[in-house]
Amino acid sequence: MIKLNLKNSKIEKKIYSYQSKVNTIHQMIINRTGQGNEMLDWYNWAKTITNTEINAINFKIKNLKTINKVDTLLVLGIGGSYLGAKTGIDFINGSLRANNKVIFAGINLSSNYYKQIEEKLKNKNWAICVISKSGKTIEPAIAFRYFRNLLEKKIGKAKMKDFIVVITDRKKGLLNNFVEKYNYQKFIIPDGIGGRFSGITSVGLFPMAFAGINIKELLEGIKLAMDDFKNSNLKENIAYQYAVARNILYKKRLTSEIFVTYNEDFIMLGEWLKQLFGESEGKEGKGLFPNSVNYTRDLHSLGQFIQEGKRTFFETTIWQEYEDQDVKITKEDLDLDQLNYLEGKTIDYINKQVLKGVLKAHTRDGNIANIIISFNKNDEKTLGYLWYFFFIAVTCSGYLLKINPFNQPGVEIYKKHLLENLKFKK
Numbered sequence: 001m002i003k004l005n006l007k008n009s010k011i012e013k014k015i016y017s018y019q020s021k022v023n024t025i026h027q028m029i030i031n032r033t034g035q036g037n038e039m040l041d042w043y044n045w046a047k048t049i050t051n052t053e054i055n056a057i058n059f060k061i062k063n064l065k066t067i068n069k070v071d072t073l074l075v076l077g078i079g080g081s082y083l084g085a086k087t088g089i090d091f092i093n094g095s096l097r098a099n100n101k102v103i104f105a106g107i108n109l110s111s112n113y114y115k116q117i118e119e120k121l122k123n124k125n126w127a128i129c130v131i132s133k134s135g136k137t138i139e140p141a142i143a144f145r146y147f148r149n150l151l152e153k154k155i156g157k158a159k160m161k162d163f164i165v166v167i168t169d170r171k172k173g174l175l176n177n178f179v180e181k182y183n184y185q186k187f188i189i190p191d192g193i194g195g196r197f198s199g200i201t202s203v204g205l206f207p208m209a210f211a212g213i214n215i216k217e218l219l220e221g222i223k224l225a226m227d228d229f230k231n232s233n234l235k236e237n238i239a240y241q242y243a244v245a246r247n248i249l250y251k252k253r254l255t256s257e258i259f260v261t262y263n264e265d266f267i268m269l270g271e272w273l274k275q276l277f278g279e280s281e282g283k284e285g286k287g288l289f290p291n292s293v294n295y296t297r298d299l300h301s302l303g304q305f306i307q308e309g310k311r312t313f314f315e316t317t318i319w320q321e322y323e324d325q326d327v328k329i330t331k332e333d334l335d336l337d338q339l340n341y342l343e344g345k346t347i348d349y350i351n352k353q354v355l356k357g358v359l360k361a362h363t364r365d366g367n368i369a370n371i372i373i374s375f376n377k378n379d380e381k382t383l384g385y386l387w388y389f390f391f392i393a394v395t396c397s398g399y400l401l402k403i404n405p406f407n408q409p410g411v412e413i414y415k416k417h418l419l420e421n422l423k424f425k426k
């Protein structure tokens with residue numbers, strides 16, 4: 001379903017020297033003996049989630065849309081409680097179309113952004129889906145209070161129960177106070193799945209399903225990946241190959257991995273990868289700094305640095321092979337823009353020539369190692385497969401670095417200072 005190409009990484013042959021390390025790590029994963037193993041429930045989740053839960057998600061969405069005539073879902077969450085859903089909706093539906101039905105807030109503390117969301121919601125019939133495992137994260141918590149009040153003004157207290165969905169921890173967390181008091185519909189975030197892995201649970205599935213995405217297909221894609229990555233043989237398991245390639249490059253003193261996309265709809269995938277790798281690996285003074293660029297846009301900004309700046313990074317290119325035949329260059333009699341030589345060529349063909357040109361410029365002329373991950377379709381199955389590929393890779397990468405890939409203690413430090421600044425009392 002996806003391909004990994006290490007030819008431009010210049011380390012292809014060294015991969016197999018890691019086989020025994022990878023065997024050990026594989027056993028740590030399947031026997032749950034490594035650091036943070038209590039957070040490995042994502043490993044089998046696509047086969048653990050019940051039809052009852054999937055049906056309950058689809059049923060609630062049907063009710064929202066048909067009985068309550070809801071046309072827009074306001075999703076409040078941050079980090080892993082936001083990135084999976086947004087990534088999935090952009091990837092499958094297209095980023096421009098994506099903003100129509102599902103709007104995300106709680107991702108910043110900008111009053112101007114709040115106002116813009118209010119404007120967008122003005123003529124909509126909207127509902128809230130608040131997502132927070134802890135219920136304490138300040139950005140979505142404030143957004144929930146703000147937009148809950150706005151919604152109540154619009155529809156009245158009595159109807160609120162039908163227009164609010166809560167996705168949170170089984171027992172812990174402040175959002176459970178609302179569920180108990182107001183009987184809001186609740187979906188559970190499993191205990192053993194951390195934020196950045198939670199896009200495959202109701203956290204990602206609910207907003208994606210609201211946007212029309214077939215969540216059963218997405219889970220099918222994950223199941224395909226589960227089968228493909230269930231053994232540790234480096235000749236067969238491309239997720240482990242990728243993890244090893246990253247580790248070899250890291251040991252060559254490269255300090256950053258740049259995720260490269262060539263499609264507006266995959267920008268959020270880059271953001272999702274930044275959280276996945278950043279929170280998983282960046283600790284104890286270790287880890288590759290994950291960064292992302294979107295070409296061709298960023299060839300006209302960071303392109304200069306990437307070509308000729310300090311050599312501290314490698315690129316991981318995420319490429320969709322598909323060529324759409326509908327969007328083509330036409331001929332014009334006057335040819336004022338001198339583009340007639342491209343007559344009949346598709347935009348995707350031209351994008352592919354950019355990819356080829358960039359690979360030559362960066363790997364040959366710029367001496368940058370390049371890993372390529374490619375696939376054909378931007379559909380549900382591919383996304384599920386791709387997510388699981390990265391989950392396996394980041395876990396193996398973390399264990400190669402001898403750190404716990406499933407915690408994020410560093411994020412708490414800013415939160416502590418923020419609460420001090422705000423004179424938090426409880």
Ligand SMILES: O=P(O)(O)OC[C@H]1O[C@](O)(CO)[C@@H](O)[C@@H]1O
Nearest residue numbers: 079080081132133134137195411
């Ligand atoms: O779902 P919560 O508890 O609001 O947390 C949101 C995000 O905050 C973090 O804990 C830290 O940023 C992430 O790991 C998590 O995805």
